[in-house]
Amino acid sequence: MGKSSKDKRDAYYRLAKEQGWRARSAFKLLQIDEEFNLFEDVTRVVDLCAAPGSWSQVLSRILIKGEKFGRAGWEEKKEQDRRYVYGDDSIKVKEGIGAPLKPDTKEQLNPKKDVKIVAIDLQPMSPLEGITTLRADITHPSTIPLLLQALDPESFDPVATSVSHPVDLVISDGAPDVTGLHDLDIYVQGQLIWAALNLALCVLKPGGKFVAKIFRGKDVDLLYAQLKLVFKRVRVAKPRSSRASSIEAFVVCEGFCPPKGFKASLDNPLGAGSKLPPNPETSGERTKPYRRVREDGITELELGSEDEEPEDDIRWIAPFLSCGDLSAYDADASYHLPKDRTSLDPVQPPTAPPYKRALEMRKAAGGAYGKTKGVFPESL
Template sequence: MGKASKDRRDIFYRLAKEQGWRARSAFKLLQADETFNLLEGLTRAVDLCAAPGGWSQVLSKRMYEPRSEKDREQVKIIAVDMQGMAPIDGVTQLRADITKESTAEEIINFFDGKKAELVVSDGAPDVTGLHDWDAYMQADLLLSALSIATYILEEGGSFMGKVYRAANTSNVYLQLQRFFKDVCLFKPSASRSSSIEAFVVCRQFCMPEGHVPCNLRMEWFDKPEEALKDISGKTERTVVHLPFVAHECEYDADLSYEIDANYIPQEAVQKPLTAAYQEVLEKTKTMSLKYNSYVVYHDEEASSSEPSTSKKCNA
């Protein structure tokens, strides 16, 4: 009953299972490609915060699988995440932190000294329901993705990342406009209209003259006089309005769709291997967070820094 109810309420969740996608988020990248032709003719792409692999699967289906065996050798797709995920044909996995410069170096080495033509990121922190805080954390994650993109993206390349539309989002837009000649806000049909989620689609990457790639979240440390020069008075907040592009589809993510009386719910194509909250769920089965605290320590040494190429998809 529960699974059938969710299939009825979420058409893209149902379609993802029926069409073989491991996450409904795959449709968001598919619709972006349909709208902007982001994946046309590409051979080098990076998926940041990739687990459980929905967007990596799209990259494989569009860039790798349609090619001949010989042409596939030219395609290089790398998925970066601190969490593991099931293998995908033509996709190399790198378990690493996207905020580290060493991760950017490993990605460039994977491309044999070249840089990516496309960088995408569908990463998002666990939402709290406090919209201002969630938007701030999402903007922070997007800036981390943009920071590493400035290291690994070739001139003229494209970038796509998730953003939550909120009061402070203009600060993120200003950063994007520093590095890309064409920046717009995209709302896929697979994203509920009731959600503040949207995606920035940035094209024609161009490194500003004199800019040295760095962590954009901490850039002000290098020029504190710029960040602190007007702390005494109220400053006028810059508001940036980006062109807004919406994808039109026959399905509405906010509507419920009836299913046949004989419909049999299908299992997910591929469940996450190591969900970030998995350890917490196991621990809280035998304890109450109301009366006890619980701290999770992430052991970086447990994550392999060596990329591993997937030869076969288990989905």
């Protein structure tokens, strides 16, 4: 698909280039923020699986530069619309669906103090001012100390498993290179969520938030229940910029409340010994749910059974919210483009994508889409 037809078929791809975002994913985070007000009282953030860096750009522009996007921008636009409707001539309503509200003057910027943002990805990521970027695999245990050191460079203790200055928010947009084999893709995605949650447990402060991409496979309810063990509120968000046809969604977990006795551990990630006691905040006096690590290393989660008393029944459905203003573009629709419009190049082409070599091999073999001449040359 050419750049121009992609512009037409994917409004967010085009908007991202026009508004200077490195990826269309930026709109997903902004639309989640519109619904959940993610950045209120937030100054320390970890952005996992961050390349090429559009979520980090959102963090930088909202927290470091103090621009108004997402929830804050939405509230300001509503206020402007209201004043316009009531005839306040000093208000010029800013045009364009999805267009960000650019601050007109420096006085309108509201940067936060002591902002700390650490971004991690397997792939190299072009630097962003004020953001510490690490190239690492979030599923590898060696990444935890790297992250702890990046968060607390002055007081880093190599044997510690938590930070002295914990973070307010962990976000993860991690996705494997999808194979099209749904079960396999969901499984690998599941590994990324577990790794992201394990990192979050080591660095989040009580009351902190965790936002992560999920694939809604058939067992996703188990994940919601597991997240509910450590967060007061767990909701599922589907931003308008995420295609309705995709199984992708985002868990938005608020009010981090680690169960009593829980200690983040590098040796036993996501668990604290053989049995995790119930969290009184979320489960009252119940003896369930709890986590048990079997001798063979498999973790079992005891959620209670259907024939137990109703008060022991902790079946629970995560609320599902569609987010993004109704006037926002529909990610599954095609839009007409003005005739005199030129297609822009992406803001930040991938630095070293894993598929780069495959593309080179395909090019050398004669091209794609049925034009490939025979097998790849051995020399490649």
